[in-house]
Amino acid sequence: MRSFFRLLPSSLLLLLLLPSPRPTTPFTLPSSPFPRRRLLSLSPAIPPSPPPPPPSYKGLRLLEWTNGLISQKALVKTARTSWNMLWKILMTELAPQGKDGEYVRPTYSFTDSLGSPAFPLEEGRYHLYVGNACPWCHRLTLAHALRGLSQSQLSYSYAIDDPERASRGGWAFDTMGEGGGGEAGAPFADPVFGCRDLREVYDLCAPGYTGRCTAPVLVDVKRRRIVNNESSDLLRFLNLFPPPPGQTHPDVDLFPPSLRPRILEINAWVYPLINNGVYRCGFATSQAAYDRSVRDVFRGLESVEAILTDQRFLAGDVLTEADVRLFPTVIRFDAVYASLFKCAGKRIADYPNLTQWMREVYQIPGVRTTVDIPALIRSYFVQLFPLNPSGICPQGPTEEDLKVLERHDREERFVKAGGGGSIFATKGEEDREGGTEGT
Numbered sequence: 001m002r003s004f005f006r007l008l009p010s011s012l013l014l015l016l017l018l019p020s021p022r023p024t025t026p027f028t029l030p031s032s033p034f035p036r037r038r039l040l041s042l043s044p045a046i047p048p049s050p051p052p053p054p055p056s057y058k059g060l061r062l063l064e065w066t067n068g069l070i071s072q073k074a075l076v077k078t079a080r081t082s083w084n085m086l087w088k089i090l091m092t093e094l095a096p097q098g099k100d101g102e103y104v105r106p107t108y109s110f111t112d113s114l115g116s117p118a119f120p121l122e123e124g125r126y127h128l129y130v131g132n133a134c135p136w137c138h139r140l141t142l143a144h145a146l147r148g149l150s151q152s153q154l155s156y157s158y159a160i161d162d163p164e165r166a167s168r169g170g171w172a173f174d175t176m177g178e179g180g181g182g183e184a185g186a187p188f189a190d191p192v193f194g195c196r197d198l199r200e201v202y203d204l205c206a207p208g209y210t211g212r213c214t215a216p217v218l219v220d221v222k223r224r225r226i227v228n229n230e231s232s233d234l235l236r237f238l239n240l241f242p243p244p245p246g247q248t249h250p251d252v253d254l255f256p257p258s259l260r261p262r263i264l265e266i267n268a269w270v271y272p273l274i275n276n277g278v279y280r281c282g283f284a285t286s287q288a289a290y291d292r293s294v295r296d297v298f299r300g301l302e303s304v305e306a307i308l309t310d311q312r313f314l315a316g317d318v319l320t321e322a323d324v325r326l327f328p329t330v331i332r333f334d335a336v337y338a339s340l341f342k343c344a345g346k347r348i349a350d351y352p353n354l355t356q357w358m359r360e361v362y363q364i365p366g367v368r369t370t371v372d373i374p375a376l377i378r379s380y381f382v383q384l385f386p387l388n389p390s391g392i393c394p395q396g397p398t399e400e401d402l403k404v405l406e407r408h409d410r411e412e413r414f415v416k417a418g419g420g421g422s423i424f425a426t427k428g429e430e431d432r433e434g435g436t437e438g439t
Helices: 004-005 011-018 071-095 137-144 198-205 231-238 257-275 277-282 287-309 321-337 351-360 373-383 410-415
Strands: 128-132 153-160 217-220 225-228
Touching: 011 410, 071 225, 128 137, 137 153, 137 225, 137 231, 137 321, 198 225, 225 231, 231 321, 257 277, 257 321, 277 287, 287 351, 321 351, 321 373, 351 410
Parallel strands: 128 153
Antiparallel strands: 128 217, 217 225
16 A cells, blocks of 8 residues: 555645545625616627537447448448348339339239129119229229219228238228227228228138239129229229219219210320329339339320310310329329329429319319328328338428419310300210220
8 A cells, every 4th residue: 555655646645635625605795685787788699509419329330340341332232232132022012023123013803894784783782992092092082072972872981001900902991999099980990891901801702812902992792792993994883873863963974975085095195104104103123114104204294284285174175084094193293203203303383284274173072072182191101111111201292282272274264255064074864874885
């Protein structure tokens, strides 16, 4: 111990041996009996300094740990290759791919016809399952609203896209203790069979079926059989029903005989270039496939813009099936496809005639209720996780941002002076027969 003290400097040793000072009470002036006046400051107020930033998380610090062992080039290349390989596997499971990396939409397995001897047209016999944010399903809810059909004629209900709860597909229902408040009567419950997901509906109505369980799908409730799950066919089926009894809603014909050749001609290029074109962009797994797809999308939009410059709707002066098929893609374009699907270049807002057409269709009574912009944004950005691994959902655009409720100019441009005719074609009883011809 003595040797330890010898090694200490004399100044430090003196400090150690001195007694510690006693704590003293700080001197304060006695309080004044007079109130203190607040002094005015002529200098500007100094804002408080911002709080210090939170500590940052530096991850695994692989570049620091591997310094000298593995080059940064090798590390980055390995990480990129591994990530890309896993991403392609996920994309192939989500969306089937061709050898060139282009999305190939699967075919549909149920193609029976409503109005055939096996499935006669009977009100209240059929139920339509649709997805809450699916554009192919949106065609059908849109037609249901435009034709003024009632749930007692043809009922439909929504499934919610939740691949963690669903199986062999992405569509699930709210059941007791799950989702949306956990009530069996929640907005996304199955009101017909009480199933937990769409697979259970397929298993119940098509025993032995092993394919993907897609929406929309039309079910014969009476026989417990699937009729059809192709949206183009189902859209024609909705055109067969008469208007609800006792209502003044016109018998809207979305596929009028005089315009059928023109409608089929438009459908033939709108589907591959625009409807499916945006999916080919978003689901492409090669640069060449994406480049082809994005060119097709904007070539299609330019063609639509040219048509709508000279006429009110795609097939002429009345709204038809062609408009119904295009609208779900257009209303989603600026909100989802332009960013998430990389359909960059132009927005719908950059096409003046297409924008005015979108506003007119959106403002038709009943149409707005078929569109839930926040829900469809959440659906795409959260559920399609291979396209958005972070799961971060953008805050908009909103209905106000898209300006879909602003005044449009279509009526004053295309309705003749003294006119004011209907934007719909109507039909008589004889026109309903054969209403599904053509595809």
